[in-house]
Amino acid sequence: xxxxxxxxxxxxxxxxxxxxxxxxxxxxxxxxxxxxxxxxxxxxxxxxxxxxxxxxxxxxxxxxxxxxxxxxxxxxxxxxxxxxxxxxxxxxxxxxxxxxxxxxxxxxxxxxxxxxxxxxxxxxxxxxxxxxxxxxxxxxxxxxxxxxx
Amino acid sequence: xxxxxxxxxxxxxxxxxxxxxxxxxxxxxxxxxxxxxxxxxxxxxxxxxxxxxxxxxxxxxxxxxxxxxxxxxxxxxxxxxxxxxxxxxxxxxxxxxxxxxxxxxxxxxxxxxxxxxxxxxxxxxxxxxxxxxxxxxxxxxxxxxxxxxxxxxxxxxxxxxxxxxxxxxxxxxxxxxxxxxxxxxxxxxxxxxxxxxxxxxxxxxxxxxxxxxxxxxxxxxxxxxxxxxxxxxxxxxxxxxxxxxxxxxxxxxxxxxxxxxxxxxxxxxxxxxxxxxxxxxxxxxxxxxxxxxxxxxxxxxxxxxxxxxxxxxxxxxxxxxxxxxxxxxxxxxxxxxxxxxxxxxxxxxxxxxxxxxxxxxxxxxxxxxxxxxxxxxxxxxxxxxxxxxxxxxxxxxxxxxxxxxxxxxxxxxxxxxxxxxxxxxxxxxxxxxxxxxxxxxxxxxxxxxxxxxxxxxxxxxxxxxxxxxxxxxxxxxxxxxxxxxxxxxxxxxxxxxxxxxxxxxxxxxxxxxxxxxxxxxxxxxxx
Numbered sequence: 098x099x100x101x102x103x104x105x106x107x108x109x110x111x112x113x114x115x116x117x118x119x120x121x122x123x124x125x126x127x128x129x130x131x132x133x134x135x136x137x138x139x140x141x142x143x144x145x146x147x148x149x150x151x152x153x154x155x156x157x158x159x160x161x162x163x164x165x166x167x168x169x170x171x172x173x174x175x176x177x178x179x180x181x182x183x184x185x186x187x188x189x190x191x192x193x194x195x196x197x198x199x200x201x202x203x204x205x206x207x208x209x210x211x212x213x214x215x216x217x218x219x220x221x222x223x224x225x226x227x228x229x230x231x232x233x234x235x236x237x238x239x240x241x242x243x244x245x246x
Numbered sequence: 247x248x249x250x251x252x253x254x255x256x257x258x259x260x261x262x263x264x265x266x267x268x269x270x271x272x273x274x275x276x277x278x279x280x281x282x283x284x285x286x287x288x289x290x291x292x293x294x295x296x297x298x299x300x301x302x303x304x305x306x307x308x309x310x311x312x313x314x315x316x317x318x319x320x321x322x323x324x325x326x327x328x329x330x331x332x333x334x335x336x337x338x339x340x341x342x343x344x345x346x347x348x349x350x351x352x353x354x355x356x357x358x359x360x361x362x363x364x365x366x367x368x369x370x371x372x373x374x375x376x377x378x379x380x381x382x383x384x385x386x387x388x389x390x391x392x393x394x395x396x397x398x399x400x401x402x403x404x405x406x407x408x409x410x411x412x413x414x415x416x417x418x419x420x421x422x423x424x425x426x427x428x429x430x431x432x433x434x435x436x437x438x439x440x441x442x443x444x445x446x447x448x449x450x451x452x453x454x455x456x457x458x459x460x461x462x463x464x465x466x467x468x469x470x471x472x473x474x475x476x477x478x479x480x481x482x483x484x485x486x487x488x489x490x491x492x493x494x495x496x497x498x499x500x501x502x503x504x505x506x507x508x509x510x511x512x513x514x515x516x517x518x519x520x521x522x523x524x525x526x527x528x529x530x531x532x533x534x535x536x537x538x539x540x541x542x543x544x545x546x547x548x549x550x551x552x553x554x555x556x557x558x559x560x561x562x563x564x565x566x567x568x569x570x571x572x573x574x575x576x577x578x579x580x581x582x583x584x585x586x587x588x589x590x591x592x593x594x595x596x597x598x599x600x601x602x603x604x605x606x607x608x609x610x611x612x613x614x615x616x617x618x619x620x621x622x623x624x625x626x627x628x629x630x631x632x633x634x635x636x637x638x639x640x641x642x643x644x645x646x647x648x649x650x651x652x653x654x655x656x657x658x659x660x661x662x663x664x665x666x667x668x669x670x671x672x673x674x675x676x677x678x679x680x681x682x683x684x685x686x687x688x689x690x691x692x693x694x695x696x697x698x699x700x701x702x703x704x705x706x707x708x709x710x711x712x713x714x715x716x717x718x719x720x721x722x723x724x725x726x727x728x729x730x731x732x733x734x735x736x737x738x739x740x741x742x743x744x745x746x747x748x749x750x751x752x753x754x755x756x757x758x759x760x761x762x763x764x765x766x767x768x769x770x771x772x773x
Contacts (some may be wrong), residue, residue: 120570162336163692166376167270175689200553201687231693 127215131225132178133163146219150212150226151176161228169213171195174202176212179227188215204229287655304743318343320704320719322403324394324648325413326350327357328691329678330376333411339705347407347720348381350390353448353735353767354743355381359688361445363469365486366478369758373688383739387720389737391768397732400649404673406484406722408711409702410666412652412661412676413695416643416684422463424584426595427639430454431604435462435472435640437603442475442492444760447711449491454603455499457635461607463592464640465508466516470525472638473504477582479530487751487758489773501636503534503586509591509623511614512539512561513546519557525584532577534585550618559744561586589613590630591623595637606633644683653663659683666698673711675702739771 104199127143130153134140140160144153151165154176169174180188185208191199195214202209209229216226321337323330326348334346354360356374365368381388394400394414403410420436421427431454440448460476462469475483480497488496508515526533540562547558569577590609598605608631612623645661647654653662653669660683661668661676668674677698678691686694703710727734743761750759761767 118547160339162339162696163332163689166688166692168372168375170372172367172369172372173687173689175692178680184642193521193523196556197518197523200517200556203689203693205552238308 109162116185126219128219128222128224130217130221131223132159132161133225133227135228135230144217146217147219148176150215150217152213153217154212164228165213171198171213173213174198174211177202177204177209177229178212179204179206179212179229180208181225182208184221184224185210187220203231262481265729268306268447281469295707308492317713318345319409319711319713320344320407320717321346321409321411321702322405322407322719323348323411323413324400325357325415325678325680326388327413327415327678328359328373328377328409328688329413329415329680329695330357331355331373331380332695333413333677333699334386334690335376335380336696338385339378339467340699343385344706345385345387345719347387347389347723349392349394349403350388351393351414353379353390353764353771354740355388355390355737359493361440361443363443364439364475365442365488366474366482368486370688378584384451388737388740389720389723390740391764391773392727392732392734395648397730400652400674400728402726403723406718406720408673408713408715409705410674411666411698411702412674412680413678414645414648414680416645416659416679418644418646419639420642420644422592422639422641424592424594426597429595429597429604430602431457431635432595432637432639434637435464435468436643438472438638442488442496444489444762446762446764449489449762453495454636455495457503458500459503459632459634460501460636460638461634462504462506462640464516464642465506465514465586466640467518467521469506469638469640470517470521472640473506473584474525476501476504476762477528477531477584480736482529485755487756487760489762490754491762498720502582505587505632505634506584507527507587507590507592507632509589509612511588511620511684512586513554513558513618514621515557515561515586519553519560522557522560526560528584530580531575531582531584532580534583536585537565539586539588540565566664572644587632589623590632590640591625593629596631604635604637606631607637631688643679643681645684666694667705733768733773735768735773739773742771743767 118204118224126146128146130142130144130150132140132154142153142159143149144157148156149169151169153159154161154164161174166175169176177199178187188210191210195211199205199209199211202211206229212226266426277569280499319341321344323334325347328349334348337344337346345579348355356377359371359374359377373590380386390396391708394403400410400412419436421434424431433451433453437448437451438453439445441451441453455476460473462473475488476496476499480493483496543558544562547555550558568574589612591608591612593610594608595604596606596608597603608629610630611630612624614621615624616622647656647658652674653671654660655662661680662671663676666675666677666681668676675698677684677695681698682690682694688764702711706713744758747758747760751757761770
């Protein structure tokens, strides 16, 4: 389900929803995915096998701010997600193109991937991924009640 | 991660004297925010919140009847680039009642997404879709063709709105400050980018592309962009939204070689790996990398963070390793070339015999003191000259002060602020490059804008922004503009211009043919 380049076009939700709906009929098995949002809240979604994690967020309207700015074309790092170690090891190999964009992500970890390049599989049922804190978030946490210079 | 602790929980509870309506408003805002967030959660969380939400909904309905006018914050954003739109987006998403008006100097929106992102990077412009959705929100309005500071002052905006967010970016560039900088053939990369991207003020740049060698001063992504546009095969460029005029000029260009010159070394390059990879793979070109610059560097970066490591390894590989068969034959057949020159600091642009044109550049050879990001370039005393007829300085954009009453730090080129709150000026905020400085990609600006929006939301919640003061919003601004003969361009007007550009582009096999004359834009929408 690797999303490759695409030019600016119809709104993300319409484009991506169309792509994944074409692949499966309505009786396809659903996979439970949990997203831990930046403020600690758990967002749970029933994903379709084969959907990318970006598509899951967009199609289910999950409230993750600014997720997927470039609409899955490997031109940003806003769909950056952190995986648990054991799940991370089982994901499909990462390409140079994905690494190039991931390198620009805030809070990069050893188990980071871009959500637009990771597709949901049945074995991932119950998967939990973390939406990384952004630089701004971390700084705000330190500066409550303080003026910066 | 601060698991389980909401950013909203950290807000100070400021108690204020006030009527029932005002207290109810705060309660309403909190409830609405919670309900909005519960709606966006998964089913399990949502059910819990809705359960205790119902009795409060009855109360909120009652309070709204009492004080509808008081409850809706009027917010104004100055600038319609990524900073402006992302700030607006975050405010609209996290406050159920806020109205956000986005003002823009040009008739057309989107700032650097339209005028800065390279024509051959259309995916980066996909953010326009999410901005368009925001503009279509019923609590958001776009007003183009309005110059803040001239058509309406910031003070007048502050009278009309509860909060004003300055997101007007960096419209100028840093200057070299060397002799010969004003000779013909020397331009800022900012102006050159504006030229090929159809920025109205740069449409008559007429850059001199008649020499063989161009020198770009700076080694960031903008430097790579201008090098790539100068050297790209015309059939590739011709399918992008590059302007017709600049494409024609580039078609007549004699430039065969572009040097990207930096004061420091390979470990300090500011461009990123995706753009470098693109340059290395640019059809019809070959890279000129001096092996002496890269020997031993692979070992130096072994333990450095992955992004710098991979970037350096790519340069080292291209400079030191024998190319594969396919690459070797591509490079052998190349008619154009580009290269990186390190540890060269510009001293003077050298004039041709006529005294008006640039013919070359004299540079100081430097050595590095320190290492990594903080390494400093120090002149060695040695000097070198490079022959060239086009010089593009790509050493950074620069913000300008909008209004003498707004605090501005001329040294840093930013509006002094704390978490987006402009220092010493309650009700005034800033986001994007004018807040942080002109670096970073769209995600950087996005996070920054959300951060500023968060400050506004906190101030609304805590009462720092006094909502009992009714504000008229655009209603009062409209009459000011009318009295000054200024006609705002609406988002729907932009869509008319957009449709015209796309239609013209279709005839030429391009995504759009940009209109570069603001008068033509205004005529199109019958202003």
